[in-house]
Amino acid sequence: MTEQLYLADSSVRSFEATVERTLNDRVVLDRSHFYPTGGGQPHDTGTLAFDGGEAAVTDVAKTDTVYHTVDGPTPEAGTTVRGELDWERRSAHMRYHTAQHLLSAVLLDEFDAETVGNQLYADRARLDASYPKFSETDLADVEARLNELVDDDLPVRHYTMERERAEAELDTQRTRIDLLPDSIAELRIVEVGDPDDPFDRTACAGTHVAATGELDGVEVTGRTTQGSETERVTFTLG
Ligand SMILES: [Zn+2]
Structure with a gap:
């Protein structure tokens, strides 16, 4: 399960994480500040930037782990990414x-x-x-x-x-x-x-x-x- 970093500190806007796996356009990270839809609160959006590209995070959902749906290039497993939240949202x-x-x-x-x-x-x-x-x-x-x-x-x-x-x-x-x-x-x-x-x-x-x-x-x-x-x-x- 992705470590849900926002539970400890919800004031953080950007963070580094490692890609654990990808499934088509969905990315699983080892840790994330992106809030997944739940409890009446919609998911966060933002970007995942990495060597060789940047993808928009368009959906975040939690089932067995946290899945970030991305629009753009998909980082491979093992890649270090920088997540940035749409802070206004x-x-x-x-x-x-x-x-x-x-x-x-x-x-x-x-x-x-x-x-x-x-x-x-x-x-x-x-x-x-x-x-x-x-x-x-x-x-x-x-x-x-x-x-x-x-x-x-x-x-x-x-x-x-x-x-x-x-x-x-x-x-x-x-x-x-x-x-x-x-x-x-x-x-x-x-x-x-x-x-x-x-x-x-x-x-x-x-x-x-x-x-x-x-x-x-x-x-x-x-x-x-x-x-x-x-x-x-x-x-x-x-
Ligand atoms: Zn509450």
């Missing part, structure tokens, strides 16, 4: 993903509405929550609360924790541990807020900004129903 994804953590927490805190799905893009995002119907006032309140959290510029950090310990010590519904497959024994916990009294704590393998101030303002743009018990809330960032 990735940083937008990190901002929207972090905002989604805040929105999930606010909906759970204030409406007992659990997040059941989410999808983000570089310029907008949506979140589905178990709730009959949010009113205009509800949405205005949610937006105001989110902007308080942005103004507070809360730190965002992550660490790993044994699943058994996490299940004993953390709120499993809130951290969403109960949704993870049994095979996952070590969790990556993402915390927002004061280390002694975090505002939110979730098990998550996505990429996040370092502090909520980077979200630069949240606008809740609307809601639609996804059935009698599910609401879809859409938002954009400043």
